[in-house]
Amino acid sequence: MPSLSYSGRVILAGASALALGGVLGGVAPLALAGSAAVTGVALAWVIASPMPRRMRRTRLEFSWWVLAREEGPRRPDEPVSVRVVLRNPTGEALTLSTPRLALSAGVRYTRQRGARIEVGPHSAVSFDLQVRPTYAGRHVLHGAWMTLAGPLGLAWVPLYFPNPLVVEVAPRGFSTRPMTATLRATAASARAGRSVRRAGEGPELRELRELRPGDPFRRIAWTASARRGRLLVRETEDESQATRVLVLDASATMRGDERGRARIDHAIELVAQAARASASTGDRLGLVAFDRRVVTRVDPGDGAAHLRALVASAVELRAVVDEDLTDVDDEALVETVARYFREQEGVDALRGNTAYEARVTMLRWIERATEGDAAMKLPVRAADPVGRALRAFCRARAIPLPMRHDPSGAAKSIGLMHALRAAGQGAREARTVMVLTDLDALATTDELRLTVGALRKARHRVSVVALAGERFIGTVPADLTKDEASARAAVEALFLEEERARLARHRTWLASAGVPLQVANGTEPMIHWLKRAATPRV
Numbered sequence: 001m002p003s004l005s006y007s008g009r010v011i012l013a014g015a016s017a018l019a020l021g022g023v024l025g026g027v028a029p030l031a032l033a034g035s036a037a038v039t040g041v042a043l044a045w046v047i048a049s050p051m052p053r054r055m056r057r058t059r060l061e062f063s064w065w066v067l068a069r070e071e072g073p074r075r076p077d078e079p080v081s082v083r084v085v086l087r088n089p090t091g092e093a094l095t096l097s098t099p100r101l102a103l104s105a106g107v108r109y110t111r112q113r114g115a116r117i118e119v120g121p122h123s124a125v126s127f128d129l130q131v132r133p134t135y136a137g138r139h140v141l142h143g144a145w146m147t148l149a150g151p152l153g154l155a156w157v158p159l160y161f162p163n164p165l166v167v168e169v170a171p172r173g174f175s176t177r178p179m180t181a182t183l184r185a186t187a188a189s190a191r192a193g194r195s196v197r198r199a200g201e202g203p204e205l206r207e208l209r210e211l212r213p214g215d216p217f218r219r220i221a222w223t224a225s226a227r228r229g230r231l232l233v234r235e236t237e238d239e240s241q242a243t244r245v246l247v248l249d250a251s252a253t254m255r256g257d258e259r260g261r262a263r264i265d266h267a268i269e270l271v272a273q274a275a276r277a278s279a280s281t282g283d284r285l286g287l288v289a290f291d292r293r294v295v296t297r298v299d300p301g302d303g304a305a306h307l308r309a310l311v312a313s314a315v316e317l318r319a320v321v322d323e324d325l326t327d328v329d330d331e332a333l334v335e336t337v338a339r340y341f342r343e344q345e346g347v348d349a350l351r352g353n354t355a356y357e358a359r360v361t362m363l364r365w366i367e368r369a370t371e372g373d374a375a376m377k378l379p380v381r382a383a384d385p386v387g388r389a390l391r392a393f394c395r396a397r398a399i400p401l402p403m404r405h406d407p408s409g410a411a412k413s414i415g416l417m418h419a420l421r422a423a424g425q426g427a428r429e430a431r432t433v434m435v436l437t438d439l440d441a442l443a444t445t446d447e448l449r450l451t452v453g454a455l456r457k458a459r460h461r462v463s464v465v466a467l468a469g470e471r472f473i474g475t476v477p478a479d480l481t482k483d484e485a486s487a488r489a490a491v492e493a494l495f496l497e498e499e500r501a502r503l504a505r506h507r508t509w510l511a512s513a514g515v516p517l518q519v520a521n522g523t524e525p526m527i528h529w530l531k532r533a534a535t536p537r538v
Contacts, residue, residue: 002048004041008154012041041154048150048157060094061087062144062161067128073170079130080167082141086126088119095119095149097156099129102142102344104398107167108132116149133169135265136272137318138375140398141165142344162344164369164397173526174272174311175279208232214428242432243300244278244530245286245423246271249437250295250317251412252403256472263467264317266522267436270465271314273526275307285310289317290419291325292404292411297422300431319398321391322381326401330387331355333401337362337390340399359386366393409443416442417451420462430459434529438467439506440499452513462515465529466506468499469521 004012019034021027067081074080088094096117101109109131119125133139142164147156208224211231225232248267256262271287278285286300287310296317298310320326328336338349338358349358349365363386370376375396382388394401406412416435423433433455455462473492480488507517518529 002045002150002155002157004045005149005153005156008041008044011037011154015041044151044154048155059089060159061085061089061124062146062163063087064129064141064144064163064165066165066167072175074133074167075172076133076135076169079132080169082129082131082165084127084129084144085124086117086119087124088121091121093118093120095153096159097147099144099146101129101131101144102160103131104140104142105400106134106137107139107141108134117146131167133167135262135318136169136171136268136315138315138395138398139167139169141167142397160346164344171269171272171311171315173269173276174307175276208234241283241302242281243284243286243427243429244274244432244434245288245300246274247416247419247423247433247435247437248287248289248296248314248317249291249412249416249435250289250320251291251415251441252405253412253438253440254467255403261472263438263472266467266472266520268314268317270436270520270526270529272311274530275311277527277530278302279304279307286423287313288419288422289314290412290415291320292406292415293324294415294418294422295320295322295325299426316378319395319400320403321395321401323383323387323391324381325404326391327404328401330383333387333390333394334359334362336399336401337366337393340397341365359390363389366390369393370396405441407441409441410445412441413443413445413448417445417448420448420451420455424455424458424460427458427460430461433460433462435462435464436467437464438472439464439502442506444506444509449509449513452510452515456514463529464506464510464515464517466503466517466519467522468503468519470496471522 015034015037017034019031019038022029022031022034062084064082064084067083084099086096096119098112098115098117100111103109109129117125117127131141143160143162146159146161148159149155150157208221209232211220211233215233219233221232221234248271250264254262254264254267275285277283282302284300284302285307287296287298288294289296296313298306298313301310334355335350341362342348345365347365349361353361366376366389370393373396376389376392378392378395380388380392380395382391391401393399416437420433420435424431452462470492473495503517503519510517520529
């Protein structure tokens with residue numbers, strides 16, 4: 001429905017007052033003039049009412065796309081330029097307002113209020129907008145609201161253009177290009193003392209040791225073996241390719257409310273920085289993400305293609321939609337997707353349909369709306385194909401689903417246990433296993449202790465980096481009253497006190513297992529933690 005513009009409201013208010021004054025004062029010309037002005041404003045509103053249908057019929061065209069970046073991928077908090085083109089096929093000039101965008105969470109846009117866009121008859125106009133994604137991941141610009149000026153500019157007609165536009169944003173720290181000299185020096189210091197002894201490699205003999213499974217038989221020192229009565233192999237000490245596995249906590253406690261400042265956002269940035277360090281040093285890097293189970297697993301590897309796939313897997317953890325990890329049942333899921341289509345396309349799958357008919361109808365809409373979208377092909381766990389399609393659509397359109405939370409911590413402990421086993425599975429070399437977690441809602445079970453002990457016994461180096469501190473609490477709104485600010489500060493103090501107690505509790509059992517616990521407050525780069533977790537001589 002159209003709405004009166006500012007000038008229309010002013011004229012209507014003045015004309016109404018004029019007509020009322022004329023009636024009360026008995027001045028007929030004044031009353032007639034006021035009534036005529038009111039009638040004119042009402043007529044302009046009536047004429048503007050069918051304009052949306054007329055614009056759809058004449059196909060007022062709205063198209064937009066993301067302008068190509070000159071160098072490298074897009075980063076969080078960097079402006080993204082969007083080119084908008086409006087084509088007017090009608091024979092009359094059109095006046096529109098600047099767009100008001102329908103955005104997914106985590107995208108900021110400052111609208112230029114008061115500006116007008118003039119589109120001549122049978123012509124087109126283009127202009128640029130800038131949006132700012134706040135974290136790495138998939139962002140969607142669902143569409144744009146614009147208002148079209150009616151007759152004499154007295155009324156504005158709302159128009160919505162449902163053209164979803166996807167913006168992919170990479171973590172700040174990731175690049176497959178060589179690091180700068182400073183970063184290379186820091187990465188080299190992380191490798192210091194990390195020489196790995198390898199059978200038969202290198203020019204200088206370091207020692208003879210017993211044959212182990214996997215050692216090549218051609219490296220056996222036969223003379224020494226005959227002398228000692230057991231098989232020995234020649235071993236040298238040479239700079240070798242190290243293997244690191246990052247175990248990332250992707251549970252509900254890592255996410256928080258403020259996108260871009262949550263623990264999982266910082267953890268993804270640390271994964272990206274580790275990938276860049278591996279690209280420069282040639283080390284092998286793997287990733288295992290867990291919640292109540294292993295969510296993502298990327299076996300250790302090297303090379304630019306592998307590291308890009310690893311970082312992409314980490315970024316996808318921002319949009320988990322699996323049925324066993326999210327706290328939304330089938331009924332709520334159907335309502336969520338139906339609400340999106342109702343607001344986006346103006347169609348309601350629930351009206352006049354049974355629950356089964358609504359699911360089938362939305363499945364047909366989803367297939368038409370996401371044709372060719374690679375995000376729909378990513379694996380999703382669900383009870384049935386329709387539920388799988390609905391959840392995949394939520395990921396493709398960046399519709400957030402609430403995560404399932406287990407206050408007891410038992411489920412998260414089981415997930416970490418399986419993730420640690422996956423980190424060391426099939427390893428023939430000593431690995432550095434680094435756990436990135438907040439340690440919240442994590443029960444210390446005997447099974448978890450045994451798993452950590454088994455990794456240590458297999459000569460893997462295990463360390464834990466706990467993401468904690470004031471940085472992850474969130475920003476304080478500027479419009480809080482004094483009492484509200486005081487109450488918030490008290491809650492934050494209680495939260496930090498509980499966090500310190502939790503860290504102390506976990507530090508005790510980790511120390512008994514020989515696992516160092518480091519606390520990351522969100523300011524240290526990944527190189528700092530890699531240096532501390534450098535693989536010792538084995």
